[in-house]
Amino acid sequence: MTKKIQFFALVLCLCLCSVSIASAEYTQQDCDKFYFSAQYDKAYQCLSSMAAEGDPQSQFNLAVLYHLGQGVAKDTSKTIYWLTRAAENGHPNAQFGIGAAYESGFGVEQDLAEAVKWYSKAANQGHAAAQTNLGVMYGNGEGVERNSIEALKWFRLAASSGSSKARRNAEVLAQYMSDEEILEADTMAAAWEPIISEKTDPLLNQSVHK
Incomplete structure (x- = not known):
């Protein structure tokens, strides 16, 4: 993985999206x-x-x-x-x-634990690259306890948003998992819903896929 x-x-491309927020001047x-x-x-x-x-x-x-x-x-x-x-x-x-x-x-x-924290926040808003990276962190036990089921869940979600890297990672990881574990991960992925921050709009143009 x-x-x-x-x-x-990849990430800090200027993502200028017109929104309703305005300052006194701009x-x-x-x-x-x-x-x-x-x-x-x-x-x-x-x-x-x-x-x-x-x-x-x-x-x-x-x-x-x-x-x-x-x-x-x-x-x-x-x-x-x-x-x-x-x-x-x-x-x-x-x-x-x-x-x-x-x-x-x-x-x-x-700080790998801090990386997991922020990847998790972005992943829970539906950010595919964060989901992919979070899956790798779980799969390798980096900054978090190793959990193949959780890793596969995030790979599945990122793959559903078009991440070819996540799709390949899921294929590799699934080879080392039981049918029961794969089913649990897929069930979790199917039940997942994004948590969108009230302070930001939903992702309108997510160009970063890993």
């Missing part, structure tokens, strides 16, 4: 316009204003700007800061990203 963390290469549409017209200084100002008011999408996007150095100097500590704020506010891509940071030790001290 394998996974590719590829933290910022709307998300304003931030979109500035970013996609390469007006990064203005995009930074826009996102900073909205992020300070607690908008999870803007907090996540601000983390992206700090990582890429667009409109602001690159700053790993501020990248992690805003990524964490967005994750705490229920943003699934941010939860996945901070989980990957803790797993790899990017900008934080490596």
Whole structure:
């Protein structure tokens, strides 16, 4: 069973989605316009204003700007800061990203249990890449007690969202499980329902599949 963390290469693509949240000065549409017209200084100002008011999408996007150095100097500590704020506010891509940071030790001290915690939060919102990585953590006993049934459940869920990596992992893992264990995992997957944070919209464009 394998996974590719590829933290910022895959996760921290700027996911600018128009939402109804607005600050006194800006709307998300304003931030979109500035970013996609390469007006990064203005995009930074826009996102900073909205992020300070607690908008999870803007907090996540601000983390992206700090990582890429667009409109602001690159700053790993501020990248992690805003990524964490967005994750705490229920943003699934941010939860996945901070989980990957803790797993790899990017900008934080490596902590596999903390990685499992954040992967779990994103996975429970239906984030396929987080489900895949969580399945690997359970399958290998990394940061959590090894549990093949739980691992297969998450692989099945991620595969149903189109993750080819999860599908292959499920096929490999199932070879070492009994029919009863596979049935239990499949039953759990069939009964699973996402838990969507009240602070964020459901995943509209999940481009990260492992």
